[in-house]
Amino acid sequence: MVEWDFVKALLKKMGFHPKWIQWVIQCISTVNFSVVVNGEARVQINPGRGLWQGDPLSPYLFVLVKDLLSKMISTTQGGNNLAGIQFYRHCPKQSHIFFADDALLFLMVEIHNCATVKQLMGKYGQALGQRINFDKSSVTFSSNMGEIDKQLVCDLLEVQLMKGDARYLRLPSFWGRSKTEAYSFIVDKTLGKLQGWKQKQMSQGGKEIMLKFVTQAIPSYAMSCFLLPKGLCDKVNTYVSNFWWKGDPEARGIHWYSWDKMSKSKKDGGMGFRNFRAMKEALLARQG
Known part of the structure; x- marks a missing residue:
């Protein structure tokens, strides 16, 4: 206040x-x-x-x-x-x-x-x-710091040591060398969201709304901050496409329309779905 x-x-x-x-x-x-x-x-x-x-x-x-x-x-x-x-x-x-x-x-x-x-x-x-809200404050150190020194600083500042799985704005606070592993939470969250709906009978209109406004919105913030690997974007596109055609993100089958065509606007013969490869470039372009 x-x-x-x-x-x-x-x-x-x-x-x-x-x-x-x-x-x-x-x-x-x-x-x-x-x-x-x-x-x-x-x-x-x-x-x-x-x-x-x-x-x-x-x-x-x-x-x-x-x-x-x-x-x-x-x-x-x-x-x-x-x-x-x-x-x-x-x-x-x-x-x-x-x-x-x-x-x-x-x-x-x-x-x-x-x-x-x-x-x-x-x-x-x-x-x-x-x-200051000390319950929501934390501190992290270089890997060269000893455990005794870390605890001493935490006691002086009256804050807790940041955990390895800590997140800020739903993004990991710590990143490893593997980008695929660092961004795996996007794939897991997308898959989990789709898995929760695969047993339910949904019309194509219902699928369209859920995919566009729920599932495809999950990686938006991460894409606006980081250049996601192409393999990750392709995997998410595959899950979304599988769910659209088969009702199951991991089910394989015939896709009667290519995803590139599905990603076009409706006036151009597509469905208006987002193509994650193009989406990540567009969001990063806003940074200048």
Whole structure:
């Protein structure tokens, strides 16, 4: 929950006009909520802090708030009180990355670095009115770290050690050398979704809706981030095609229409299914 006084002070510090600040504070402070009981609004709640998630202003204000944290970390790093990580020999050190309301910090494993981070996050949280959720926070280390040192850092930061099967936004946090093995969860999830429906009698229209809007949507986010192997895309295409023609993703039989033709739009004689090979290239092209 973000303090309104903090937002006001932040906007003032960034040089916004007082009238503009007044408008923003008025927008976020005049919100009220109602508790609906049996279809009727019974209790009205007037919050004294926080940003409403449905408010169009909220994402922009969260970005400004995170920008302050970024400046605090960079200033601390510039004063040699916090050492980031240099991934390559001639590149600058990286200390943090933000995504939405999550933060990824890179540190050299030293006692003063851990203490600095904890103190920095404490000051930020106290000013903002937020607290770190230690239950959802974790830390991972280089393979060169000893178990005793790992446990010492975990105790200092009061966070848990990240497990090997940890995921973030449904993607694995750790990647091995084998891409096929790393992305196998996409195949497993697609197959599991189709296996759950193979015993049920579905019309072709029902199959079309499920394949287009449920099954083929599973790898969308992973495809927008990574270049998936061609073999994996072909395997998922095969499962979808088998289910369409035979009702079973692993059943073999005659496919009366090639998948390339099925992937064309309906006005061109196809069914409008997604071709995963073309889809991955299109999603990655959005990154520029």
